[in-house]
Amino acid sequence: MKHALALDIGGTKIAAAIVSETGALIQRAQCPTLPAEGAEAVLGRAIALGRRVMSASPASAPVAAGVGTGGQVDVADGHIIYATPLLPRWSGLPLRQRLEEAWGLPVQVENDVNAAGLGESTHGAGRGQRHLLCVAVGTGIGGAIVLDGRIYHGATGLAGHLGHLSIDAIRGRRCGCGGIGCVEMYASGPAIEAAWVKQVGPRRTRQWLACEPKEVTVAKIAALAAGADEGSAPARQLLGQAGGYLGQAIASLLNVLDPQLVVIGGGVAQAGEPFFAGIRQAVRERAMPSVQQTPIVPAALGPDAALVGAAMAAFQRLQAGI
Ligand SMILES: [Zn+2]
Missing domain, CATH: 3.30.420.40 (ATPase, nucleotide binding domain)
Structure with a gap:
């Protein structure tokens, strides 16, 4: 069974989990976002939270990471095109590159609503539906x-x-x-x-x-x-x-x-x-x-939808071999 690290970065809190290929959330952690401290501080907290949840997890080491974040995302290179006012100064951040350097894992970055939609489609209310x-x-x-x-x-x-x-x-x-x-x-x-x-x-x-x-x-x-x-x-x-x-x-x-x-x-x-x-x-x-x-x-997954979907996006990217 493969596992992915998943993060959901919102304006109030950052949630993290280790998620299995079958959508099970194995280990969780969260911390406040404190966006007023700036993008670098938020990024530092996200990196640390990811490390914490990986080291605490009893599951096999993650093969990839998926991140849902507020804002408009360039999914080709994983940078933030436009940040929501809830995450000031997040715009322009090369999020995927920074997280890949920090964690040593392939990272897929998605807008958080898109991640939640994928989570609902794979393991939530839309399970079994393609469109x-x-x-x-x-x-x-x-x-x-x-x-x-x-x-x-x-x-x-x-x-x-x-x-x-x-x-x-x-x-x-x-x-x-x-x-x-x-x-x-x-x-x-x-x-x-x-x-x-x-x-x-x-x-x-x-x-x-x-x-x-x-x-x-x-x-x-x-x-x-x-x-x-x-x-x-x-x-x-x-x-x-x-x-x-x-x-x-x-x-x-x-x-x-x-x-x-x-x-x-x-x-x-x-x-x-x-x-x-x-x-x-x-x-x-x-x-x-x-x-x-x-x-x-x-919806069926509640606040976990974005975590599940971010992990699934990470598995999909691995599968596609990009
Ligand atoms: Zn309008």
């Missing part, structure tokens, strides 16, 4: 496209950024990307929380969610929606509406990509059935007939 669309809904909306069992990166590594698909280019809200009506402005966590405050108002927010408007979270709305208390019906309606917006974008993507399955992950996916019902209804109304019944399911 998969994975949508991550949290503070923003990201995505990954898996075609023929491999991540589709596009020409510049940007593929999968479906949060900026417009669902209302005429009267829509202006987005930070410069676009109008991007789905992220309607179905991300902050968008759902803002819609709640706008539609329900401060008085009923205090009454139904027992918090101030600025403390509203999707998790609180989802908990209310799951019960039968006063306010549960408007909570379900609001989550269904947000799901409907996301479903409009997914319907367009189904027409283009025709995947076997759509997997929805990220914190907002915990909003549960009303959110998923909204997505499925919009897809039935808007997608072309052949793809209207494409299964749309919750």
